[in-house]
Amino acid sequence: KAGVTQTPRYLIKTRGQQVTLSCSPISGHRSVSWYQQTPGQGLQFLFEYFSETQRNKGNFPGRFSGRQFSNSRSEMNVSTLELGDSALYLCASSPRGQGNTIYFGEGSWLTVV
Amino acid sequence: QKEVEQNSGPLSVPEGAIASLNCTYSDRGSQSFFWYRQYSGKSPELIMSIYSNGDKEDGRFTAQLNKASQYVSLLIRDSQPSDSATYLCAVTRVGDFGNEKLTFGTGTRLTIIP
Numbered sequence: 029k030a031g032v033t034q035t036p037r038y039l040i041k042t043r044g045q046q047v048t049l050s051c052s053p054i055s056g057h058r059s060v061s062w063y064q065q066t067p068g069q070g071l072q073f074l075f076e077y078f079s080e081t082q083r084n085k086g087n088f089p090g091r092f093s094g095r096q097f098s099n100s101r102s103e104m105n106v107s108t109l110e111l112g113d114s115a116l117y118l119c120a121s122s123p124r125g126q127g128n129t130i131y132f133g134e135g136s137w138l139t140v141v
Numbered sequence: 142q143k144e145v146e147q148n149s150g151p152l153s154v155p156e157g158a159i160a161s162l163n164c165t166y167s168d169r170g171s172q173s174f175f176w177y178r179q180y181s182g183k184s185p186e187l188i189m190s191i192y193s194n195g196d197k198e199d200g201r202f203t204a205q206l207n208k209a210s211q212y213v214s215l216l217i218r219d220s221q222p223s224d225s226a227t228y229l230c231a232v233t234r235v236g237d238f239g240n241e242k243l244t245f246g247t248g249t250r251l252t253i254i255p
Contacts, residue, residue: 061243063245069247070229070245070246070247070248071185071229071245071248073242073243073244073245076240076242078240082238083236083238083240084236084237084238084240084242085236085237085238118184118185125240125241126233126240126241126242126243127172127173127233127240127241127243128173129175129187129190130243131187132184132185132186133184134183134184135184
């Protein structure tokens with residue numbers, strides 16, 4: 029069974045630009061969660077989607093948004109990038125939600141310059 | 142008070158010894174508890190999950206949960222150099238939308254000394 033796939037793996041953006049990251053969950057998983065990881069803050073929860081609906085949300089500004097498609101694939105978007113947005117963005121999927129084991133993708137490394 | 146607290150370490154343990162990692166959480170209603178291991182530059186991978194009080198063993202790993210004390214721990218027996226990694230404790234609680242929401246601690250960096 030294929031794991032969680034995230035694209036792109038690495039990207040460099042300029043301040044003020046916007047970025048879209050993509051996540052394909054494990055087949056059959058309906059829940060997709062997004063996390064931001066930085067050395068200083070650790071793993072910070074962004075949001076969770078289940079069957080195309082946002083089910084949980086972390087404490088991030090409105091510049092961070094996401095969506096989920098009918099095939100459970102998910103995208104997250106960050107608009108008006110700031111230097112502090114440089115981080116590893118991790119997507120995780122699970123069959124039914126965050127009460128079950130979540131499985132992480134390899135992540136997308138975003139550098140904002 | 143942080144939702145999930147871990148000692149950031151680093152924790153150094155001789156090879157072959159027992160490594161003990163601790164985690165406390167703030168929400169008494171938390172139901173699900175997980176330990177993830179993360180190697181440098183890699184994504185977290187699940188080590189153990191535990192849902193009820195007591196011990197759960199899987200090979201060299203034992204997770205211990207005490208809901209009354211709001212405490213969960215991970216013991217690694219016969220520590221190996223390959224166990225050197227950051228260990229993340231994760232706990233669920235009911236989120237704003239009424240669904241379980243998973244929160245991670247900041248992790249404990251473990252180094253096994255040969």
